Amino acid sequence: MKTLKIANIPGDGIGKEVVPAATEILKTLSDIHGGLRFEFTSFPWSCEYYLEHGKMMPEDGLERLKDFDSIFLGAVGNLKLVPDHVSLWGLLIKIRREFEQVINIRPAKVIDGVRSPLLNPKDFDLIVVRENSEGEYSSVGGKIFQGEDEIAIQNAIFSRKGTERAMRYAFELAKKRRKHVTSATKSNGIFHSMPFWDHVFEEVSKDYPEINTDSQHIDALSAFFVTRPERFDVIVASNLFGDILTDLGAAIMGSVGIAPAANINVNGKFPSMFEPVHGSAPDIVGKGIANPIGQIWTAKMMLDHYGEEELGGILLNVIESVTRDGILTPDIGGKYTTKGVTDEINTRLKAIDKKGNNAEFIIK
Known part of the structure; x- marks a missing residue:
């Protein structure tokens, strides 16, 4: 037993x-x-x-x-x-x-009998793999000065180990599902960490030739969660992007009250x-x-x-x-x-x- x-x-x-x-x-x-x-x-x-x-x-x-x-x-x-x-x-x-x-994982799918706020949810069934230990939620940074000169500095930390680990988890999960991984990025606006994220994703994807991939900027990806959620299978995302996407995933299911993690x-x-x-x-x-x-x-x-x-x-x-x-x-x-x-x-x-x-x- x-x-x-x-x-x-x-x-x-x-x-x-x-x-x-x-x-x-x-x-x-x-x-x-x-x-x-x-x-x-x-x-x-x-x-x-x-x-x-x-x-x-x-x-x-x-x-x-x-x-x-x-x-x-x-x-x-x-x-x-x-x-x-x-x-x-x-x-x-x-x-x-x-x-x-x-690693943080959160699924979102159409649940029978629960009305999605989407007009036509098309039986979406996706899962977000969120890097859960670093990224934008690092505790590195601090504040200096006071009053109108006060400055707050928050450093985002992206290690190759942490980034690759989340991506490999996503690819292994996709092998059991519909064999597609989407990377959430913002390399057109975030100068260092997101091009690094894209580079690691490209490298890791070579080890999984049977898995289809695409890369979406987080703003467009958020919109697609609302307009075309059925297109997604496994999404891999940084700590902040994954956090936001998964709350959106709960919302399109119909209630945050039914969403697991x-x-x-x-x-x-x-x-x-x-x-x-x-x-x-x-x-x-x-x-x-x-x-x-x-x-x-x-x-x-x-x-x-x-x-x-x-x-x-x-x-x-x-x-x-x-x-x-x-x-x-x-x-x-x-x-x-x-x-x-x-x-x-x-x-x-x-x-x-x-x-x-x-x-x-x-x-x-």
Whole structure:
């Protein structure tokens, strides 16, 4: 029996509502599989934790997390309590950077029953591979002077190792999909880093002659996400460009509430982290209407990461059967609650295989 040790960090806002929902679904999936066991340990690290302790996680937080197979994160941030740059760099980005989660992947596709804001979405199905450790989000830089002479300098860092690593990940992913990789660039406006990005992309593509490629400037690419998203398969992008494109991808699906993400450690030294794209959504906290699909789809990505693609595919199919039948939360035009959607997904999963009583599921 395979046991996956998962660190649950519900975090802030609706994270505390959707993580338990997705955890319930994973319990049912373990029963269906029969040879898969989950062991969850929850950590209360959040903005509320910061108010009590003066930090987003304890000093030994990373040490406590490093031996888990994965981290299952809900949401981070509460501007009323803690500035975003403090909460994000103290928890989310700290985990990403120090656990070498150098790749971020986020899919976007037409989901049956969820209305896209696009007039004709044409069944788009794409995935963005985002370099997740450097680029425009480096912490290199600083400020000098005061008043009207004040200057802020932010340095973008692009290493060959980091750039090539993201591109090779994208090409390997494309081999399993429709065999096309698009590079997001801006070499007509950014003088050093983007021509370098283009050069590395051209070099890496030579090692994958079976994969078709193209390169698009980020402004045009953003427009094509809206006008022709069906043309894309795998898109590889820098940290900033990937961040922007994936929020746009969530928007054309119909709601950021259904969008999943994975932060991947590729060297096996540390756990990967799985989180939905949405934030803590303080405006709907406690109302019971948060969309659980983003977190549940994120669980599907976690299963895929551990080679359980068949089980992950079952889960996504069941999610789409539920949305197809109009069982939707208010953000995507429905009237169902978080619990109502979760219960329906759970019920349909259980109907697939009622013999799953061999797996053990533990929540500490």
